[in-house]
Amino acid sequence: MEFTSVKKQQWSEIKEIYMEAFPKCERKPFFLLRQSIKRKKAVLAVAEEGNQLLGFTVFVVYKDMVMIDYLAVSSKIRSRGTGSRILEHICGQFPDKKIVLLIERVDDMAENCQQRTARRRFYLKNGFTSSGIFITGAGGDMEVLNYGGTVSQEEYMDLQRYALGKLFFRLSRIQLAEV
Template identity: 40%
Template structure:
């Protein structure tokens, strides 16, 4: 496996595959419109990347960064090739690009009553295996609550808040609360 990353823009031949994967991989309430994602990706602090193994589309990431942290808004692996190490390879690339900065992301909390309970457990296990730690914080966005994971065990909450403000798209900034 030898991954390469290409910028997601109008010239990307797999733009429709990226859009389709976004729609399949994330609940509707977590999806920003593609035109807005592409527009914001013109900013120097946003990176919208499609990953390839040779010519094969493997997945994509959408990250927002500042001088202290990289926030992963989206990471999705092509559903036709999941469980083949591509997610780990993409995270390895992301952490290398972070150059020592913390990498943070949000996931749905564990809930044995949720329709996707097993998926939530697998997702948390995947990120833990790939060097992410559970933090003592949750992100509250509207009526949704998310666990915040980070590659820094001593979670720099102020850095996280600063970086998520960059992705607010001029809308509200979600709340960050310490778990009691």
């Protein structure tokens, strides 16, 4: 597996994977995601083998933290260790930084409860731990996981403000939730 910058001809396939991998409430408008990457606020790393796009990750580096905003693997090759190798690559790239990501909060009443539980188990298996921080907002009820150190609530909210910018942070309605 090789990690590269996005090639112009890969954008349509990335969008396809992005649209199928994330529920609508968790997706930013795709043009905003591209704009954030173009302005170098976010980084897109593409995982490929030969000429086959396996998956990608979008992450934001801020102070002593890295936020994995999106990690997606093509549905054609899921459950083959690709996601774990992408995480290993990102974590290895930033050994001195705290790495954070959001997952849907596990909820026994949720329609996709099994998916949420499997996703959480995947990240825990790959060395992430719960930060004990839960947020709510336009994307739903989420849990913050971390790797390489624990972020505080203030650090996490500061990171979100940076990543989204003032306007989109307000529109996201992100706020700390009760545990």
